[in-house]
Amino acid sequence: MVKKVVAALSLSFLVTHVSWAWSPEQPLEVKLGQQTQSFTLKTLLAEAPEQSFTVFNDAYHKKQTYDGVRLVDILRLAGVDINQVNEITFQCADGYRAVMNIDILKKYPDAVISYRQKGAVGGDFDPIVEGKKIADPSPFYLVWPQQETYGLFPWPHQVVGIDVAMDDSTYAHLKPAADTSASVQRGYELFKGACLACHSINLTGGVIGPELNIPMNITEYRDAEYLKKFIRNPDSFRARSRMTGLPDLTDQNIEDAISYLEYMKSHKQLEKLK
Numbered sequence: 001m002v003k004k005v006v007a008a009l010s011l012s013f014l015v016t017h018v019s020w021a022w023s024p025e026q027p028l029e030v031k032l033g034q035q036t037q038s039f040t041l042k043t044l045l046a047e048a049p050e051q052s053f054t055v056f057n058d059a060y061h062k063k064q065t066y067d068g069v070r071l072v073d074i075l076r077l078a079g080v081d082i083n084q085v086n087e088i089t090f091q092c093a094d095g096y097r098a099v100m101n102i103d104i105l106k107k108y109p110d111a112v113i114s115y116r117q118k119g120a121v122g123g124d125f126d127p128i129v130e131g132k133k134i135a136d137p138s139p140f141y142l143v144w145p146q147q148e149t150y151g152l153f154p155w156p157h158q159v160v161g162i163d164v165a166m167d168d169s170t171y172a173h174l175k176p177a178a179d180t181s182a183s184v185q186r187g188y189e190l191f192k193g194a195c196l197a198c199h200s201i202n203l204t205g206g207v208i209g210p211e212l213n214i215p216m217n218i219t220e221y222r223d224a225e226y227l228k229k230f231i232r233n234p235d236s237f238r239a240r241s242r243m244t245g246l247p248d249l250t251d252q253n254i255e256d257a258i259s260y261l262e263y264m265k266s267h268k269q270l271e272k273l274k
């Protein structure tokens, strides 16, 4: 559930507006194993240089200028050595979880956790309109100065936390055994990259879409033909489905994802339901 706070924007440059916005005190939580550290905007800006850049943002179909702090600087402040990490997960206020392979950040270290879009009216960011949905990207929005990364790397908005997996532990129980078929292996990689942001398996993953393994695995109550069609085009079943269509998936991708889901049927962690 999106928890919003009505805050009379006290920041002098925005004055006069009383609008729906995040409290400037909203912290960014960085979770490292069992340990959680909270950073407020003030603490971030006291420790790391502010960055600013302009990029054509496909979500708005126009150029926007962002102020923020580099993600690598935030991780450094939290004591994370990115050479010891495999992936990080962005936790978003609406339940979205975006997993990102750390190699992406090593290659593009100038990704910024933005707290403000220059020239935004009535809030820190202009709202993003996706079909009938309107989302306020605050409190934090991950943006990249390279326009071509849009759709390729995560650009999560409403970021409230960053989960750093020091090893594969978070996803270890979702990973198929090494001797499973190539289709299951590919399906796992695809699922992690394209589906886990919204869906959980054994309650690990996002909460926008339904859990797909426990207590019943989706392949136990939906047949393969239905699954193929649904994954290809959710809107053809339910108007306004919150599952976005994924037009770039090949038939093979979808079959792999279904093989992986089928495989997980015999790897339920039912104890998690207690």
Ligand code: HEC
Residues within 6 Å of the ligand: 191, 194, 195, 196, 197, 198, 199, 208, 209, 210, 218, 222, 227, 230, 231, 234, 238, 240, 241, 242, 243, 244, 246, 257
């Ligand atoms: C943006 C979030 C999002 C992403 C990404 C996403 N889903 Fe979904 N998914 C949903 C939601 C929400 C539903 C619930 C149904 C609805 O709203 O129509 C759903 C439903 C489903 C269902 C259940 C259909 C049923 O009839 O019960 C399956 C299976 C599924 N998704 C598979 C996938 C797979 C496989 C992927 C990755 C290739 C994926 N989803 C990616 C949000 C998402």
